[in-house]
Amino acid sequence: MNSKISFQNVTKTFDLKDSVFTALDDVSLEIEDQEFVTVVGPSGCGKSTLMGMAAGLVTPDGGQVEVDGAPVTGPGPERGVIFQQYALFPWLTVRGNVEFGLKLAGLSAEERRKRAEQAIDLVGLTDFADALPKTLSGGMKQRCAIARAYAVDPEVLLMDEPFGALDALTRVQLQDQLLDTWTQQKRTVMFITHDVDEAVYLARRVIVMAARPGRIFRIIDVDLPYPRTEEMRLSPEFAQLRNEVWHAVYHQDEPQDAVAA
């Protein structure tokens, strides 16, 4: 198997006041190199916790998480993370934010500037390179966060509901842009969303999770070729897949092959 990210029987519990909460119960998942997977599921089913383990921000209580065959022991620049709340450093300009990781990588000022410019250009923020985050709209902030992650050229992109707070129009634009850059430069992407449309449009596989305890409920293959287009989004095949995912997310207590046929 050519797994880039491998979750092997991972378990995570949180100690509450007088009980133990099982956030993830024996979750196993293999994500292939250069694969684009999306993760959907009801709120609180452990999506962020699962991704946090791949990022090295959350330690599993049981099982193992491996990236490139090596156990994850902490965060690292080869795994870029994009948060829903943008998480831009508000005292740095767009350029300063994008250069942050490059500085840590020990690049020269000249090299930093060049790489940052490329990343900023890629997300279409060139005119705002010297702007502070507070002057940017939500969509522009998220573009900046994406540029910051891209700049250090990670092999893995972990995205936790990155477009969740954006309006529908901006969201669709950023989805296409994300797929564009992904086709140009294939990375392994694990993308969490609560938007069923988005999950189907982006992914080769949709991982549907269930809550209490957090676990993988179903995995749905999306047999649509890349590049994805607007026609595809409006096609009957797409509608069929969307129904299937919708059913898996919102009707977990009903038989699952009812709509699939």
Place this chain on the structure above:
Amino acid sequence: MAVITAPENEKATAKSAPVRGRKRRVRPIVLNLIALAIGMVIWNVGAALAMIGDLPGPGDVASRTGEMIGDGQLFENAWASLQRVFLGFLIGNAVAIPIGFLMGWYPVARGLLEPYIQFFRTIPPLAIIPLAIVLMGIGETPKVFVIFIAAFMATVVAAFQGVTNVDRTLVNAARVLGASDGVIFLKVVMPASVPFLLVGMRIGLGSAWATVVAAEIMGAESGVGQSMMQAQTYYDMPTIVVGVITIGVIGLVMDRLLLLAERRLTGWQETR
């Protein structure tokens, strides 16, 4: 739906609001000048009718101010007080910032130091003066010491709060880009704490200024407070009032300067 589109609308509303407001409102500076003029009239009438004992009128105070500027007394007094404030304020902040950061960063440091900070915080610095004079004599040391305490208390709490209020996602964002704990502290925690620090410093400076004058009144060789105390023994009312005004003006100027620094250094903050 409105919630989702809000970020895109932010700028538009922020721009149009002041334009609409400006037309209706009278310029605040005009109101300020009117208030000042009314105050002067009331003061003048009050002094002329001897309503509050022997309160000197604005004329007497103005001419005494002129005299005190002329013979350099005013400047000398103010400088003596300011020197004490700056020294105590500088040492206070130099000690408070590392200690506050330490408390915010290391739970052990917090556990050890917090009881003392919380306890001494409730004591007005002035209440330390008698003790400080007995322990340190009547020279400069006890005065600078109480100012140190005033500045220290305000800043240490602010630095500590600054660290504990740092957004966890910012720390995580730095970690996933490869930042070590040291880098996170220098490049994320410290800049994120600046707004808290400056608020603490402003409170500390106000408190230090109040404390120095009181300390001088309790006994000193020089300073604005000392000059007022001396004037009191001679029943020199205009000099006392000049002292009161000097204290107010210097306090206001210092506060405005720090406010200016705050605006410049924390302009990156999202407006709430």
